[in-house]
Amino acid sequence: MIRLIVGLGNPGAEYEDTRHNAGFWWVDGAVRQLKGSLVHDPKYHGFVARVNRPEGPVWLQQPLTYMNLSGKAVAPLARFFKILPDEILVVHDELDIPPGQMKLKKGGGNGGHNGLKDIQAQLGTGDFWRLRLGIGHPGDRNEVAAYVLRKPPAAERELIEKNVDDSLKALDLLLAGEMDKAMIRIHAKPPRPKPPRPPQLNPLLSSLMSKVPAATPSPSNPVIPEGVNPAGPAAAGTQEPAE
Numbered sequence: 392m393i394r395l396i397v398g399l400g401n402p403g404a405e406y407e408d409t410r411h412n413a414g415f416w417w418v419d420g421a422v423r424q425l426k427g428s429l430v431h432d433p434k435y436h437g438f439v440a441r442v443n444r445p446e447g448p449v450w451l452q453q454p455l456t457y458m459n460l461s462g463k464a465v466a467p468l469a470r471f472f473k474i475l476p477d478e479i480l481v482v483h484d485e486l487d488i489p490p491g492q493m494k495l496k497k498g499g500g501n502g503g504h505n506g507l508k509d510i511q512a513q514l515g516t517g518d519f520w521r522l523r524l525g526i527g528h529p530g531d532r533n534e535v536a537a538y539v540l541r542k543p544p545a546a547e548r549e550l551i552e553k554n555v556d557d558s559l560k561a562l563d564l565l566l567a568g569e570m571d572k573a574m575i576r577i578h579a580k581p582p583r584p585k586p587p588r589p590p591q592l593n594p595l596l597s598s599l600m601s602k603v604p605a606a607t608p609s610p611s612n613p614v615i616p617e618g619v620n621p622a623g624p625a626a627a628g629t630q631e632p633a634e
Contacts, residue, residue: 392568393520394474395450396421397465399483399506401540402455408548410526411458411539413484414506417524417555418451424559427451436464449566450474454506461506462513469514479519480565481510484539488525491550493558495522495570495577503535520570522577524554 398418399411406412422429427440429451437454450472454464469479477497483506488494498518501507511517527547529538543551557577564573 392446392478393449393480393565394447394472394478395452395465395469395480396565397452397454397461397479397481397510399458399461399481400453401457406540408542409540410484410543410551413524413526413551413555414482415453416552417482417522417558418453420555420559421562422451424562425449425451429453431455435468439468444566446567458506460509462509462511465510466513476514476516476519479514480522481507481519482522482524483507484526485523486526486528486535486539488523489527490525490543490547491554492525493523493554493577494525495520495558495574497521497570522558524551524558526551 396418398414398416398421400406400413400415401409401411407415418429422440422442425440425442427442429438429440431437432439435452436456437452440451442449442451450468452464452468454461456463465479465481468474469476483504485494485502485504487502497520499521500517501511507517507521510519526539526543529535542548561573561576564570564576
């Protein structure tokens with residue numbers, strides 16, 4: 392089961408709406424869903440919410456150490472409450488996934504993400520769960536630092552927020568430790584839109600058309616088979632003389 396959820400980001404109003412703070416957005420939504428309240432706790436260098444559930448308390452955390460020192464906030468809380476690495480879920484922005492997509496995984500490297508890198512160093516292992524919210528890549532590694540600290544365009548922000556909303560539907564599964572089911576829910580792709588149906592005739596018009604008899608040839612307007620001279624065979628005495 393998951394006992395600690397950490398959303399990564401940077402403190403301060405200037406960073407609030409930047410791509411790098413997608414993890415903060417997720418924890419804000421989770422705290423609302425669990426009817427908790429984030430409170431500044433200096434001992435754990437960030438905002439912390441404790442939510443009591445039948446199976447035991449759950450902590451949600453937003454480190455205020457800035458991204459590069461995220462482990463300084465996570466490790467003391469995990470050690471004090473004896474939370475194991477595989478009971479921790481870290482929610483963070485992910486450059487290698489486009490906006491509108493997300494992945495849940497356990498363990499692995501840090502992919503150059505400084506927040507993950509410091510948490511791994513402070514915990515002494517990378518064997519914790521990660522929910523990776525896609526923010527896309529600028530295409531040039533030299534632009535990454537500026538890219539993650541900028542606000543996404545409205546269309547991209549909408550896609551990221553939809554990922555947050557969709558993945559929060561798996562929150563109860565995550566907390567219960569039903570990670571396989573949570574993964575199926577989080578990785579599910581939206582159904583493809585059905586092709587438009589052909590336009591339907593008005594039922595009254597269809598009924599009327601069905602009662603109209605098919606057209607039949609009349610003496611004044613005969614149907615002439617293809618290849619037949621409408622004048623008929625040439626009359627006697629009208630043939631051209633042979634040369």
